[in-house]
Amino acid sequence: MPEFPVRKITVQIEEILHEGGTALNAPRIRGAAIAICANPFARGYHADLQPAMEDLKPLGLMLTDKLIAAMGGRVGIDGYGKGAIVGENGEVEHGALWHVPGGYAMRERLGESRAIVPSAMKVGGMGSSLDVPLGHINSAYVRSHFDAFTISAPDGPRADEILFVLAMAKGPRINSRMGGLEVWQVKGEDGLR
Numbered sequence: 001m002p003e004f005p006v007r008k009i010t011v012q013i014e015e016i017l018h019e020g021g022t023a024l025n026a027p028r029i030r031g032a033a034i035a036i037c038a039n040p041f042a043r044g045y046h047a048d049l050q051p052a053m054e055d056l057k058p059l060g061l062m063l064t065d066k067l068i069a070a071m072g073g074r075v076g077i078d079g080y081g082k083g084a085i086v087g088e089n090g091e092v093e094h095g096a097l098w099h100v101p102g103g104y105a106m107r108e109r110l111g112e113s114r115a116i117v118p119s120a121m122k123v124g125g126m127g128s129s130l131d132v133p134l135g136h137i138n139s140a141y142v143r144s145h146f147d148a149f150t151i152s153a154p155d156g157p158r159a160d161e162i163l164f165v166l167a168m169a170k171g172p173r174i175n176s177r178m179g180g181l182e183v184w185q186v187k188g189e190d191g192l193r
Contacts, residue, residue: 002040002052004059007161010034010153011070019174029076029170030149032132033067035059036156036163042089043160049093053100056164060098060105063166068109071168079145079169080106080113083132084121087157095121098164106166113137114188127154132167138188143180144172 012034015027037059041049068074082102084095103117118133129152136142149167157163 002055004037004040004056004162006035006037006059008034008036008153008156009063009066011066012151013070014149016174021175024174028172028174029071030134030147030167031067031071031169032149032151032165032167033063033070034151034153034163034165035063036153036158036161039087039090039094039157039160039162041091041094042087049097052097056097056101057105059164060101060166061109063102063164064105064109067166067168071170074110076170077110077168078137078171079134079147080110080137081118081120081132081134081149081167082106083119083130083151083165083167085128085130085157085163086121086123087159087161088123088125089159090123090162092121092123094162095123097162102164102166106168110137112188114190115140124157126156126158127152128157130163130165132165134167134169136186139186141180142172142182142186143178144176144182145169147173
């Protein structure tokens with residue numbers, strides 16, 4: 001059973017009031033919860049990684065709970081995404097360990113959420129940034145919710161660490177006007193439309 005001891009947790013919240021157009025009555029909120037953990041798979045090749053996803057499930061739930069609380073509660077959260085930056089002594093596949101524990105934790109806590117949780121991962125050194133993709137929680141085709149939340153940690157991930165991140169949003173991009181499927185048109189039957 002691999003261990004992923006957490007060195008550091010950071011929560012980032014943005015309140016966006018306008019994007020050059022008319023100011024909103026209430027801000028759009030985007031947030032991310034980040035954990036920097038030891039990578040038990042660093043410095044070697046390990047054929048069987050999948051069982052370690054189970055070990056990361058408590059971290060997924062903890063970060064989800066912290067992020068929802070920081071965003072003022074569940075109400076209004078309609079976008080999400082996840083990602084990982086693997087330190088230099090690891091491989092990108094170690095970041096893929098986050099797919100199940102990160103995505104399923106958000107779905108469990110957010111309730112109805114049928115769309116796939118967008119994801120990005122890479123190998124990078126300390127201070128690397130990651131554009132965490134965001135999408136609508138019930139319909140992957142809602143263009144107004146296509147976005148990214150850029151995260152970084154100045155002191156991580158270190159060479160033998162992994163930075164795991166969950167991101168959420170309340171509301172579409174400000175002044176979204178690119179057409180496509182609108183939120184009010186979502187049927188939510190299959191996670192696509």
